[in-house]
Amino acid sequence: MYRHYYFSISIAVFILLFQLAYSQSKRINHWYFGNRNDLDFNNGNPINNLGSSAMDCDEGSSSICDTSGNLLFYTDGETVWNRDHAIMMNGIGLLGYRSAIQSSIIIPISDSCRERYFYIFTTDGSTFDPGTGRVNFPNGGFFRYSIVDMDGDGGLGSIIEKNTTLIDTVNENVAAVKHSNGLDTWVVVKKYRSTEYLAYLVTKDGVQPPVISNVGLFHSVPPSNISSLKFSPDGTKIAYGNTNSTDGMELFDFNDNTGLLTNRKTFGSVQIDGNNELLNTLYFSFSPDGNLLYMSHKQQRLLQFNLNAGGGDMNAVKATMQVIFGGSGVNLYQGRDIQVGPDQKLYILNVISGLEDSISIVHQPNVIGASCNYENRVISTGVSNNGLDFINYIQSYSLEGYKEKYNLLSDSLGISITPILDTCDNLAYQMVLSDTNYTSSLEVIWDLGDNTIINNEHSVTHDYSDYGMYTVNVQVEDNCKSHIVEESHIASPCSEEDIFMSLYVPNAFSPNGDGYQDVISPIINTNRTFSKTEFKIYDRLGNLIFESNQLSTGWNGSYNGTEALDGSYTYVLNINDYQSVGNITLIR
Numbered sequence: 001m002y003r004h005y006y007f008s009i010s011i012a013v014f015i016l017l018f019q020l021a022y023s024q025s026k027r028i029n030h031w032y033f034g035n036r037n038d039l040d041f042n043n044g045n046p047i048n049n050l051g052s053s054a055m056d057c058d059e060g061s062s063s064i065c066d067t068s069g070n071l072l073f074y075t076d077g078e079t080v081w082n083r084d085h086a087i088m089m090n091g092i093g094l095l096g097y098r099s100a101i102q103s104s105i106i107i108p109i110s111d112s113c114r115e116r117y118f119y120i121f122t123t124d125g126s127t128f129d130p131g132t133g134r135v136n137f138p139n140g141g142f143f144r145y146s147i148v149d150m151d152g153d154g155g156l157g158s159i160i161e162k163n164t165t166l167i168d169t170v171n172e173n174v175a176a177v178k179h180s181n182g183l184d185t186w187v188v189v190k191k192y193r194s195t196e197y198l199a200y201l202v203t204k205d206g207v208q209p210p211v212i213s214n215v216g217l218f219h220s221v222p223p224s225n226i227s228s229l230k231f232s233p234d235g236t237k238i239a240y241g242n243t244n245s246t247d248g249m250e251l252f253d254f255n256d257n258t259g260l261l262t263n264r265k266t267f268g269s270v271q272i273d274g275n276n277e278l279l280n281t282l283y284f285s286f287s288p289d290g291n292l293l294y295m296s297h298k299q300q301r302l303l304q305f306n307l308n309a310g311g312g313d314m315n316a317v318k319a320t321m322q323v324i325f326g327g328s329g330v331n332l333y334q335g336r337d338i339q340v341g342p343d344q345k346l347y348i349l350n351v352i353s354g355l356e357d358s359i360s361i362v363h364q365p366n367v368i369g370a371s372c373n374y375e376n377r378v379i380s381t382g383v384s385n386n387g388l389d390f391i392n393y394i395q396s397y398s399l400e401g402y403k404e405k406y407n408l409l410s411d412s413l414g415i416s417i418t419p420i421l422d423t424c425d426n427l428a429y430q431m432v433l434s435d436t437n438y439t440s441s442l443e444v445i446w447d448l449g450d451n452t453i454i455n456n457e458h459s460v461t462h463d464y465s466d467y468g469m470y471t472v473n474v475q476v477e478d479n480c481k482s483h484i485v486e487e488s489h490i491a492s493p494c495s496e497e498d499i500f501m502s503l504y505v506p507n508a509f510s511p512n513g514d515g516y517q518d519v520i521s522p523i524i525n526t527n528r529t530f531s532k533t534e535f536k537i538y539d540r541l542g543n544l545i546f547e548s549n550q551l552s553t554g555w556n557g558s559y560n561g562t563e564a565l566d567g568s569y570t571y572v573l574n575i576n577d578y579q580s581v582g583n584i585t586l587i588r
Helices: 314-319 402-406 496-502
Strands: 030-033 037-040 062-065 071-075 079-082 087-092 104-108 117-122 127-129 134-136 143-149 158-167 175-178 185-190 196-203 211-214 227-231 237-242 250-254 261-266 269-272 275-278 284-286 292-297 301-306 322-326 335-340 346-350 358-362 374-380 415-419 428-433 443-447 453-455 459-463 470-478 481-490 533-538 544-548 567-575 578-586
Touching (some): 030 062, 071 117, 104 175, 104 185, 175 227, 227 284, 284 335, 292 335, 301 335, 322 374, 415 470
Parallel strands (some): 087 158
Antiparallel strands (some): 030 037, 062 071, 071 079, 079 087, 117 143, 127 134, 175 185, 185 196, 196 211, 227 237, 250 261, 269 275, 284 292, 292 301, 301 322, 335 346, 415 428, 428 459, 443 453, 470 481, 533 567, 567 578
């Protein structure tokens, strides 16, 4: 009796772990704003690195970090400074306006390659001439963009395209949020003296034509372009504030898949200290979870509203108003811009005449009422009249659970490779990205090591045409970065030595014509072919009595037409570079 020997292969898969750092924080870990302020969040509690910035900005600015929280560059809409705080190459003469409330915003281009190119979108400001009643735009009121190439100037960046006009004329506001696919970005502006909101989708192929939502109010009181826009971090809501609005702030639903604004609501007026106050502030922010809205009303009070009250009915929403801080007799609050930090707290610029400006904090902004834990004048900005606005950024970066919202990659990624059948004949393998948050929105390129390329599949099954050693290379492209997941080496199911070890020759046979073990030949558990095969049998005197180059052709127990004698014989089996020698017994 003989036994079959199956050689079971264990395949070692080497998994590369790496940090993709798509958190809600690191992109906005440096806030460059106002007079030489750098609010640095990299060490947990924010520290204002006063004087480290080269920028002295009256109002709107924008800065951006890489995915590890390292500063890349910042701008006031007119000038761009690199990470060394020097003016970026070709970084002068952007036609934004440093006194616009939202003068600029920086958008990475999803170029399916790496983080090299960035758009800087800019808005113009305005001056109002009360004598003529006219609003004057220093740069024509156009909405424009410029492009930064971070490979320029030895990696410090350079402007390679400047002041490309998209449309005229717009208000001095611009807001941005990620598309539902997590890769592209919506950039939204409001037309000047118009009911139209324009949502431009920024993709790896450029700036797409705008999606137009004709849903806003027409503001005719000059200068009606002084306004601000802000998204909720989850991208489902957008609010518009205009100091000359007679209807108060506007609130819309936003579809981050289509770019459409719908379901307009207006705040109108509320009773504050016995007075009917119009809620038309420029300075506001959604809470990190998007359920609450905070306003710096007339820079005198910090107000909070529950947007979910009454199913979103505005009368019910306004009835939830709470004064978190400020009011009559309180001279320590002159709140300007409000912005969500990467630590999920709210930050408020406190610009008080005659006092050093400061930053106040709402430590638990998702909590209704006084329990939101407001702390006044926590961080100094170093000077008086520092500036009125924090940085403008893609609001999605402040979303807790940013990766989960957009199904982005987790902090570690690898691939697993398993054989379909655990036998020496198996050449089929299944390869899977070992990341549970993967979706088809990510671009994936598999190189299976045998000139086979497969795109945009989470799991692939592949039959190799031959045995050997293969290198599987997986590239995942997301948000301007290209990640080589791993070069994972897989051995062939059975090497030549393994195949040889799985071959054997029975130790006896009986060529008596009964159809059972009449011929002796090597037993092989594979269909693999070999470049060299030899099976030889010698008698006890060393005479070669049988020879074959086909493993399937065995010895039938005869020599030169005569039956060989019973007894012991020696075999030699050669396969490629391997040899086996043993004994067999002929029994009739």
